[in-house]
Amino acid sequence: MKTALVCGAGGFIGSHMVKRLKNEGYWVKGVDLKYPEFSPTEADDFMIGDLRDMDVCNRAVDRKFDEIYQFAADMGGAGFVFTGENDADIMHNSVMCNINMMDVAYKRNAGRIFYSSSACIYPERNQMDALHPTTSEDSAYPAGPDSDYGWEKLFSERMYMAYHRNKGLDVRIARFHNIFGPEGTWEGGREKSPAAFCRKVAETPDGGTIEMWGDGNQTRSFLYIDECLEGVRRLMSQDAFMGPVNIGSDEMISINGLAGMVMEIAGKNLDIKHIPGPLGVVGRNSDNRLIKEKLGWAPNWPLSKGMALTYRWINEQVQEKNK
Template identity: 30%
Template sequence: MSLITEQPLQLERTPVDRTARVYVAGARGMVGSAVWRHLARQGFIDLVGPSSMELDLRDRSAVFAWFAANKPQVVILSAARVGGIRANAAYPAQFLSDNVRIQVNVLDAALHHGIDRLLFLGSSCIYPRDAAQPIREEALLTGALEPTNDAYAIAKIAGILHVQAVRRQHGLGWISAMPTNLYGPGDNFHPEHSHVLPSLIRRFDTAHQSGAATVLNWGTGTPRREFLHVDDLARACLHLLDRYDGQSPINVGTGEDISIRETAALVAEIVGYRGSVEWDPDQPDGTPRKLLDISRLTALGWTPQIPLKEGISRTYAWYREHKAAGTART
């Protein structure tokens, strides 16, 4: 049985004070930087977010010292070690260890300082591989995970349960959100360690620029994925902090999915690649389908705003600009 029960959405919160000191953990990453930009646009005037060089979140004593010195009032935990299928399969011990340590250190420090507003960001990979589609929050812990990223998923599940345990034991208003597959400016376009959409953008751009006759993609192209622009996620994060106070994690997505094969065709069109496309079925497909039920979030008044084609076009433009400047993660 799921550990999440049906409960009415709680709408009792007052909006976050725009003068409060907000700590965005992972502020230099794709998600954290998008959250930072959105908070700044919404009038927040005291944002803090040291880089991983300035503060290693795996170092417990350093995290506690930073909290004591900087005294944040709100925490958004977006910091994580992330990667695509190949990285998750190759380094499961690091994905599990690093993410658990990051989460435990930040959450324990926030509890030590009595911080009442905290948002933990997980991932849709927490749900069972064969969960009924679209996936409701109640599916958590009801079946086996996708083997290619089970270590990362277990770490994120631990974070959700940690947040729920603090709510039960200490009464703090901590919440969790589970984003679907994310993309956007600041993504990782590494040929081995990136997620599917930035990987496709890099692969088709390289082929287009070099005049390659064929692009070879991993897997069969049949799995279906839901893609959410990171700027839409940033809007959802503040929306939840302002309005939601409940124990259940909240799914964040678009409510629509697309096959990897269709995604590849869309990327090729946007990039301008006109060669042939082949598929390597010896490479892993991952979960056959992963579409989130976002009815709880839409009931709170949030909807996505960036269509997939527009979002990919904007991301490709960002990639080209930053690749030329040498500032894209490739």
């Protein structure tokens, strides 16, 4: 039976990855500061621990796992990573998890390790045009991310690649583009725009008004969780290509368009009040040429399919909270 360690197994992507690996027949250990918020973990063993502490990392890697998935990070949507107020914590906390985990993985001769980088590593200068952003993997340098979150991700990518070159650590790296779905953070300040608009629409009676940061002409693409997991598993299950590679959708949409899609799914007609807020880059879309070339696959679900599933789940959370 194959074994895997999932770091950040109490979070959105990590908890879904635990389920996916269990479905594939793995023995899975999870580690996180907390248990998953919305459903019990399916991990065979779950350790509560802080990966900034090397002792915890040593106890987490208590055997030679076939695979390690490193999702642990201090992260959130635009309201958390682009305000500037959390930069020190984001950089310190996330880099400590990465430094420790890659060193323990190497020293304990653990198996292949996956690192979840981000579209936020791409230079701001290539994402100033809402309709024509550039995110090909080779456009990462000269570097110029617009956030310290992005700089930490880029530094950690480099550190994983250096461990690969100098010490032979078996590494796979993906740059995720805004992953969403059920059981993701939907309130509290760390939620990303798909969850934020599902919540706002669910909370607002037909004919009411919701708020949106910026003019709504900024663009993004959003990837449903199941497709993210599929991409990660495909990257981990082959020997020829380590990345970094984009794992994202190439269905670009404006934030106004995203809000409109949620209203349509909910069957509500709401006004949008545009207010100042943390915006991030003007435009972003996933360039999927490299993933198609290297893995012979790319995500292909229409955004509306994943958004319908996500709205249904967030609407349930909102109704439950209102009881």
